[in-house]
Structures are given as C-alpha cells and as structure tokens.
Amino acid sequence: MRTRAAWTAVSAAVLGLAAPLSMSAPASAAPPAPVSSxxxxxxxxxxxxxxxxxxxVKVxxxxxxxxxxxxxVVISRIPSEKPAVRRGALLLIPGGPGGSSLDDPSGKGQKLPQSVRDAYDLIGFAPRGLAPSTSVNCxxxxGDLAVSKLRPWPAPDGSIGQNMVTARRMAAACVRNGGELIRHISTVDEARDIDRIRAALxxxxxxxxxxxxxxxxxxxYSQLFPxxxxxxxxxxxxxxxxxxxxxxxxAAYETGVEDSFPEFAKWASTPGNPDRVAASAAEVRPLxxxxxxxxxxAPIPWPGANPEELDGNVxxxxMLDSLFSPSRFPALARLIRAARHGTVPPAPTAPSDAAQQNVTAVAATTICNDVAWPKPAAEYRRGVARSRxxxxxxxxMPRNAMVCAAWPYPPEHAPVWITAQGPSNILLVQNERDVATPLSGAMKLRDALGTRxxxxxxxxxxxxxxxxxGNACGDDTVSHFLATGERPDRDIRCAV
Known part of the structure; x- marks a missing residue:
C-alpha cells in the first residue's frame, strides 16, 4: 500500500500543490466477521x-x-484477499440503467490495488429485472431494439411524429409482455434492494x-440509508x-457532445493517423x-446492422457511442471515411436479441418509472426545435420523446432529493470531458451533497x-480513500 507521504507526493507532483488530507471513517482494527444468511x-x-x-437474495x-x-436478486463475491485486515464489503454498482456488475468482482474489481482488495469483499449484483435475477422482457x-429507438433521433426535417408512434408501440409491448414487475423497477427500488443485500451479507x-x-x-442509497x-x-x-x-x-448529451467532440476532432486530424479524416481540427465538425x-x-445499405442502412441518425x-472513450475514436473515423466513399465497414456485432430484450426492458422501465415524463407531443417538438x-x-435527440412519452404508469415513488444531510463519507471523481455525464451535471451532485x-x-x-x-493523481486519491478512509480536505483537480 502506498504510504501517506508517497500519496501526497504524487498529488503534489501532478497538481503542483500538496493536497492536505482530512479523515473520513479512518481505518481501525478489523471488525468481527459478518454473519451472513x-x-x-x-x-x-x-x-x-x-x-x-x-x-x-430474496426481496x-x-x-x-x-x-x-x-x-x-443474484449477487456475487470475491472475498477479501487478506481477512486479517478486512474492513467490510465493497459493492460495485453498475451503470445503465440496464447494467450488471455480477461479473465485476472478476473483472474491473481485479484492477483495484492490493490494499483495496485486501480490505473488502468485492460484491457484484444483477439489479432487479435483469437476468439471472428475476427478469423482465417487453x-x-x-427493430425497436436499436439504440437509436431507446434514444430516439428526430426525422431529418426535425419532425417527431414517428418517434411518438414508436414510443406508443414500445410502451404497449412492455405493458402487454412485461408482467407486474415492470411497475416495480426504479432507482428507489434498487436502493432498497441494496440495503437488503447489505443485511443478507x-x-x-x-x-x-x-x-x-x-x-x-x-x-x-446514501440519502435513504445514510x-x-x-x-x-x-x-x-x-x-x-x-x-x-x-x-x-x-438532455445532458447536448453538453457532453460539445465538451468531447473537439477531442475527437483533434485526434481525427493528427498527421500520421491512419484514420485521419481532415487536415485540421476545425474541418472535422463541418465535415x-x-x-x-x-x-x-441518401442512406447507404448496411446488411447485418440494425437498422440495415447507414443514414444520418445512425x-x-x-458519434455519440464513440465519444464514450478515445479508444472508440477509430470506429467513428473509419465509418466517416467509408461513408464519404459510399461504402460501409462490416456491421458491428451486437448481443443476442434475448439479451437486448432484457437490458432494454430494464432500462426503459427504470427511466420511465423514476419520474413522470410529459405526454403532449407539442412539448417535445418545441424542445427538439430549440435543441437542433x-x-x-x-x-x-436529447430533447426528444422516448418510450416514456407514452408510459401509462405514474411513478410509484417520489424522486429522492439529494441533500447534505448525512455522514461526510463520499468521494466524487469526474472527468472534465464526459459525453454521457458532463462535468456541469456532476457539479450539481457535488453542490447537492455539500459537506458530505x-x-x-x-x-x-x-x-x-x-x-x-491512467491518471495517477485521480486513481491514487480514490484508492487511498477506499483503503484508509482519508480524503483530500477540499475539492482538487488532477492534471494530465
């Protein structure tokens, strides 16, 4: 485990200053072994x-x-690698909605430093509705399994009539085929399930x-069970x-794309890049x-893809998918290069329809059950026009009508207000340029949590x-907190 002096030196070298530390839930003698059911x-x-x-776990x-x-709710575990210093359980909470962390103790959990793997049992889970937990299927x-249907793109002229038709068709299928469980899949339900997992552990x-x-x-979870x-x-x-x-x-994709696309443009115009699409970064956006x-x-046929043509919205x-990571930039560049010549690359591989059915059902039901969405098409038309x-x-797309515009069920739970009430034991880590969760939105969570x-x-x-x-400052700050409970005593920025 990195010593406190070494950890501070890393922060100072990367940040140009030493980040003072404060204590949060400091390390102590290992607690008694838990009694699990x-x-x-x-x-x-x-x-x-x-x-x-x-x-x-039955919930x-x-x-x-x-x-x-x-x-x-099915959960997984890799026990602490050093029981003598075990602190407790570290739950790996997946993204999505529709994501699972069931395999994560074997996957990204093994990237954690030894000090963290010693301190915790690594716990994954498949959230309610997602196989192999009790599952749902709409x-x-x-054709409605295409990502462009769950995140709907307007027609080329900006109209959303077909999007409303798709929303009604998808919502009706979920009602017809989803069973009673689709009404009880939400973030609040997942948070309550997590506390049942805690108790069962x-x-x-x-x-x-x-x-x-x-x-x-x-x-x-931190608000409901602080x-x-x-x-x-x-x-x-x-x-x-x-x-x-x-x-x-x-809606945050508007900001996320604007934050991230310039990085793609710089990469895609770099001399010597075999996937280069333009001579300068300034040319990439208009191109x-x-x-x-x-x-x-003039769409290009794309056999094997879903949908089976490359149009503007595909x-x-x-582009949206590729901005999730610089490692995906080549896929977008190659598609651009092929399309400019009237061709397409091989169709991307996709999960089985059965897997997509399950993930899409959990994603849609969670999103629609968490908060009431407007029903009048006029509200979406106005938002789409401004956004375009x-x-x-x-x-x-970020202001458009997805399946929730036709969802027939009102939310069962009021959305949870995140506040500064509770223990000061939370560390946020955030990239400056993130297409899906931009920094501006992350700052809203930071402000809501206050001194927590x-x-x-x-x-x-x-x-x-x-x-x-691979940012040593960010990674070491988070690892040190998980291993020791020590956080910087103020917000910090980690440079490259």
Whole structure:
C-alpha cells in the first residue's frame, strides 16, 4: 500500500500543490466477521475468477407490500484477499440503467490495488429485472431494439411524429409482455434492494463504487440509508435534479457532445493517423455535419446492422457511442471515411436479441418509472426545435420523446432529493470531458451533497474515470480513500 507521504507526493507532483488530507471513517482494527444468511455456490458464467461465488437474495417485488411476492436478486463475491485486515464489503454498482456488475468482482474489481482488495469483499449484483435475477422482457420488435429507438433521433426535417408512434408501440409491448414487475423497477427500488443485500451479507455498513447511473443509485442509497454507508465512491456523476432525473440525463448529451467532440476532432486530424479524416481540427465538425445531412438524403445499405442502412441518425448515434472513450475514436473515423466513399465497414456485432430484450426492458422501465415524463407531443417538438438550432451535432435527440412519452404508469415513488444531510463519507471523481455525464451535471451532485462530499476532477476525456485513464493523481486519491478512509480536505483537480 502506498504510504501517506508517497500519496501526497504524487498529488503534489501532478497538481503542483500538496493536497492536505482530512479523515473520513479512518481505518481501525478489523471488525468481527459478518454473519451472513446467504448460501454461496459456483457462479453459472464461464471465464470468471475461480474465487468468485454467487448467491441469491430474496426481496419484495413491491416494497409497499413487503409481505407479498418475493423476487430474486443474484449477487456475487470475491472475498477479501487478506481477512486479517478486512474492513467490510465493497459493492460495485453498475451503470445503465440496464447494467450488471455480477461479473465485476472478476473483472474491473481485479484492477483495484492490493490494499483495496485486501480490505473488502468485492460484491457484484444483477439489479432487479435483469437476468439471472428475476427478469423482465417487453417482447419488442427487433427493430425497436436499436439504440437509436431507446434514444430516439428526430426525422431529418426535425419532425417527431414517428418517434411518438414508436414510443406508443414500445410502451404497449412492455405493458402487454412485461408482467407486474415492470411497475416495480426504479432507482428507489434498487436502493432498497441494496440495503437488503447489505443485511443478507451481515454487514452493518456498506462501501460502494458506483459508476455513471450507479452514481445516482449510490447517491439515493446514501440519502435513504445514510448510516448504513461506509466509504462511497461515485464515478462519472449524474445530475440528481429530482424534477427531471433521467430526462435531464438525456438532455445532458447536448453538453457532453460539445465538451468531447473537439477531442475527437483533434485526434481525427493528427498527421500520421491512419484514420485521419481532415487536415485540421476545425474541418472535422463541418465535415461531420455535411456527411450526416447527406446520409439523411441518401442512406447507404448496411446488411447485418440494425437498422440495415447507414443514414444520418445512425452516423450521429455512432458519434455519440464513440465519444464514450478515445479508444472508440477509430470506429467513428473509419465509418466517416467509408461513408464519404459510399461504402460501409462490416456491421458491428451486437448481443443476442434475448439479451437486448432484457437490458432494454430494464432500462426503459427504470427511466420511465423514476419520474413522470410529459405526454403532449407539442412539448417535445418545441424542445427538439430549440435543441437542433443550438446543438446541431445531436440534432434534437436529447430533447426528444422516448418510450416514456407514452408510459401509462405514474411513478410509484417520489424522486429522492439529494441533500447534505448525512455522514461526510463520499468521494466524487469526474472527468472534465464526459459525453454521457458532463462535468456541469456532476457539479450539481457535488453542490447537492455539500459537506458530505469532496470532488476530484480529472483532466481527461471519456466516460468512467477511476482506473480508466491512467491518471495517477485521480486513481491514487480514490484508492487511498477506499483503503484508509482519508480524503483530500477540499475539492482538487488532477492534471494530465
């Protein structure tokens, strides 16, 4: 484990200053071994760390009727690698909605430094609705499984009539095929499930590392169960605005793309880059906009893709997906280069329809159940028109009508207001340029948490910060907090 002096030296070297430390839940003697009610068995998936084991936790389907029907939430574990210094359990909260961390103890959990793997059992889970937990399926048409349907793009002329038709069709399929569980999948339900997981593990308190949507889950859990939390890391943070919730996250792509696209433009115009698309960064944006408009008018057939043609909106969706990480920049550049010559690369591989059905159902139901969405098409038309004018790269998608515009069920839970009430045990880590969870939204969570949190901002591009960028200052700050409970006593910025 890095010593305190060495950790401070790293921060000073990268930041140009020494970051004073304060104590938050300091390390102490190992607590007694927890008394767990779980029956651990070998996990069903292949290719996992042989130490990983799985169990199932029974939770109420409807917390308003806790004595009623129970559903299963499947969890996983790799125990502490040094039981003598074990502190507790570190829950890996997945993004999404629709993401799972069930395999993460074997995956990204093994990237954690030894000091953290010694201190914690690493815990993953498949949130309610997501297989192998009790699962849901909307039985959507194959075409409606395309990402561009869940995040809907307006027609080339900006009209949204077809988007409203799609929303009604998808909502009706979920009602018809989803069963009773689709009404009980929400962030509040997931937070309550997490506390049932904590109890089943026999832990008095739970540490967590939540990423993307998992930051909102972690914030809601910390608000509802503040004294059940130990050390909480929230990575790539969602705006917690309770009046908008996921509506605000969709709208945030406007800002996220504007923050991140210049990095792609610089990369895509670098001399010597085999995927170079322009001679200068200034040329890349107008080139992209012209190409998208051309493909709106003259799509290129793309056998094997979903949909099976490359139109302007598929190019825009590829751009959005590619800005999640600089490692994806080549895929966008190659698509641009091919499309300019009237061709397409091989169709991207996609998960099976069955897997997509399950993930899409959980994503849609969570988003629609968390907050009430407007029903009148006129409100979406106005938002799309403004968005297209102000943010042409995203062409109105972030203000458009998704399935929730036709969702028939009102939210069962009021959105949770995130406040500064509770223990000061939260560390936020955030990239400066993030297409999905932009810094401006992360600052809203930072402000809401007040003195409960300290924020580490990393000069990097992409979605996911901790252990994702190779930034020693950011990574060491988070690792040191998880291992020792010590945080910087003020917000810090980690340079390249």
């Amino acid at each position: 779980l029956h651990w068995t070998r996990c069903a998936d292949t290719g996992l760390d042989p130490r990983q084991e799985c169990a199932s 109420p389907m409807d917390y308003a009727h806790p004595g009623g029907r129970k559903i299963d 039985g959507l048409d194959h 026999g832990e008095r308190g739970l540490s967590a590392w939540g990423v993307s949507y998992g930051t909102y889950v972690g914030a809601v 004294h059940r939390t130990d050390r909480i890391v929230l990575d790539s943070n969602d705006d917690p605005d309770p009046t908008r919730v996921s509506r605000g996250w969709l 992209f906009l012209r190409l998208a408009a051309h493909l709106d008018r 190019l825009r969706q590829t 004018e102000e943010h042409p790269l995203t062409a109105g 949190a300290v924020m580490v901002t990393v000069d990097s591009t992409g979605h996911g910060s901790y252990l994702a960028n």
